[in-house]
Amino acid sequence: MIPEAYSADNPARLSPSDPARLRLKPLGFVDTGTLDEISARSINSGGLTMEVCALCGKQAQLELSHIIPKFVFDYIKKTSATGRFRMPLDNPNIPKQDGEKKKLLCGDCEDKFSEQERLFATNLFHQFQRDDTQEFEYDKWLSYFITSVNWRNLHEDIEWFQRDRTISDEKLKILITSEQVMKEYLLGTRDNLGEIENHIFFFDRIKETDNKEIIQNGPHVFFRRSVFGYTYITHDPFGIYVYSNLAGILICTIIKATDADNWVNTKVDINHGEIQMPQNITSPLMNEIFEYMLECRQSKMSDGQKEKLIEKIKSNPEKLLNSKFIEFWKYDKDLEGK
Numbered sequence: 001m002i003p004e005a006y007s008a009d010n011p012a013r014l015s016p017s018d019p020a021r022l023r024l025k026p027l028g029f030v031d032t033g034t035l036d037e038i039s040a041r042s043i044n045s046g047g048l049t050m051e052v053c054a055l056c057g058k059q060a061q062l063e064l065s066h067i068i069p070k071f072v073f074d075y076i077k078k079t080s081a082t083g084r085f086r087m088p089l090d091n092p093n094i095p096k097q098d099g100e101k102k103k104l105l106c107g108d109c110e111d112k113f114s115e116q117e118r119l120f121a122t123n124l125f126h127q128f129q130r131d132d133t134q135e136f137e138y139d140k141w142l143s144y145f146i147t148s149v150n151w152r153n154l155h156e157d158i159e160w161f162q163r164d165r166t167i168s169d170e171k172l173k174i175l176i177t178s179e180q181v182m183k184e185y186l187l188g189t190r191d192n193l194g195e196i197e198n199h200i201f202f203f204d205r206i207k208e209t210d211n212k213e214i215i216q217n218g219p220h221v222f223f224r225r226s227v228f229g230y231t232y233i234t235h236d237p238f239g240i241y242v243y244s245n246l247a248g249i250l251i252c253t254i255i256k257a258t259d260a261d262n263w264v265n266t267k268v269d270i271n272h273g274e275i276q277m278p279q280n281i282t283s284p285l286m287n288e289i290f291e292y293m294l295e296c297r298q299s300k301m302s303d304g305q306k307e308k309l310i311e312k313i314k315s316n317p318e319k320l321l322n323s324k325f326i327e328f329w330k331y332d333k334d335l336e337g338k
Contacts, residue, residue: 053106060106079324120145150242150253157231199266201250217297220328224248
């Protein structure tokens with residue numbers, strides 16, 4: 001077992017297996033030392049390098065913004081046995097302290113997002129993590145928050161698609177148009193998302209399942225102790241999803257659903273509403289998420305890193321015993337027993 005937060009990998013590249021699947025690997029968790037300090041959106045004005053905010057388009061000194069909000073990583077670290085997390089598909093031997101940050105937003109837009117993040121964290125995220133509360137009343141902040149997180153993922157992914165030309169011009173146009181709709185909604189110049197839908201799903205405790213492969217790969221630890229997000233395109237049938245897993249809370253923006261999609265009690269209204277149980281999802285996206293789980297679980301730390309991890313835990317065993325990792329690891333063991 002690896003009692004550290006189980007996080008995702010960074011490189012954006014195609015999934016090598018099924019040609020009907022196209023995945024941008026999660027953008028999260030890169031070393032900020034590798035980031036371009038001045039983005040391609042920069043311009044020079046009066047001898048000073050000014051940058052262009054990806055949301056409002058104004059010239060400004062951009063802030064180093066988290067793609068997935070910082071409070072999620074803070075929670076993961078605070079409730080782990082070691083105060084760190086790892087990237088299984090990148091290099092599991094290097095522990096990390098923070099999620100991906102990039103120069104993306106001006107101060108005003110960063111503040112706009114921060115207020116909605118605070119409302120989500122206070123009214124929903126921490127309640128769910130504390131006592132598994134899964135029935136919520138919400139206001140406009142929930143749709144705004146989901147859109148803001150997944151817009152950041154989509155914005156970064158579009159740059160990759162444009163550069164590597166891995167999808168058709170038609171599909172790229174759909175992504176660009178959808179990103180613009182989301183941007184206008186976030187800026188307040190439109191009050192709806194058109195045909196784009198936001199959904200939220202809570203990974204509850206799995207009491208039983210006949211899928212032995214899922215049981216053997218520890219779904220509770222994976223979903224409840226991980227943070228990742230990316231754009232997923234399935235070609236046959238055709239669907240486009242931008243989603244993020246926030247330590248067991250799945251927030252998904254559906255740009256194009258397939259005929260096979262059926263989301264029960266997950267849709268988030270643009271204004272206000274209530275999330276009630278039970279929830280259920282039938283979608284190609286869920287197959288993709290489980291495939292991703294299996295890929296991550298195949299990643300192994302070196303023997304040397306395992307020894308270092310064991311020594312760190314030995315120095316404070318109470319932290320391990322009281323960690324959220326142990327709680328969900330026990331759930332996985334109970335599932336194996338059944």
